[in-house]
Amino acid sequence: MKKIFVLGLFALIFxxxxxxxxxxxxxxxxxxxxxSEGETGVSDRFTTGYLTVxxxxxxxxxxRDCSIQLDKYNLSSGTFSFYKKFKxxxxxxxxxxxFARNDESDLSFDTPGIYRVFLLDHNDRTVASALVxxxxx
Numbered sequence: 001m002k003k004i005f006v007l008g009l010f011a012l013i014f015x016x017x018x019x020x021x022x023x024x025x026x027x028x029x030x031x032x033x034x035x036s037e038g039e040t041g042v043s044d045r046f047t048t049g050y051l052t053v054x055x056x057x058x059x060x061x062x063x064r065d066c067s068i069q070l071d072k073y074n075l076s077s078g079t080f081s082f083y084k085k086f087k088x089x090x091x092x093x094x095x096x097x098x099f100a101r102n103d104e105s106d107l108s109f110d111t112p113g114i115y116r117v118f119l120l121d122h123n124d125r126t127v128a129s130a131l132v133x134x135x136x137x
Contacts, residue, residue, distance in 0.1 A: 026057040028119055028128035034098040044130070047137040050108050053099040055119050055128055060093045065122040068099050068107070073114040080116050109134040 032041030034052045042054075053068050055061065067087050071080040086107060090097055099119075101107050109115060112134050119127040 026055050026061055026119065026128040028117060028130040029054050029056075030117075030130070030132050034100060039098075045133045045135065046109070047135055048109055048112060049137070050101050050106065051132070053107070053117060053119070055097045055099070057095050060095055061090075061097065061127065062092050063090050063094075063121055063127065064092055065089055066127070067118075067120045067124070069118045069120055070109070071116045071118070072111075073116070083115065112136050 029042060030044060030046065031039040031052050031054055032043075032046070034040070034054065039052075039054065065087070066089075067085050069085040070083040072083040073080050086099070088099055099107065109132075115132050115134060116129060117132060118129045121127055
């Protein structure tokens, strides 16, 4: 009985001393669009066309110049190959960023398939990544 009490007390103390965080590193995900009311249509499966790439973190991401790179999965070879890349400038203190269509990019997924999408820093190192499936309209 004494052992159970000591183990229970230890578990209780240990439980108060730990801090659990669900999101330590940036998370990349997708939505149909982002506007004044926030994200619309968050998913990992969309029809061909334009998408918005979202990145969210608990702390400042620390980027100035970055890129969104799309690699498309090739069924016959079983590998991903480069598809498109778009450059962006952001503020280093940002924790929540959306990358959407602008004058310099169309951020469109023109053909159905599986895409690996990366947020890259100015040295082309991966900051965050995710997969998205694009289907025909």
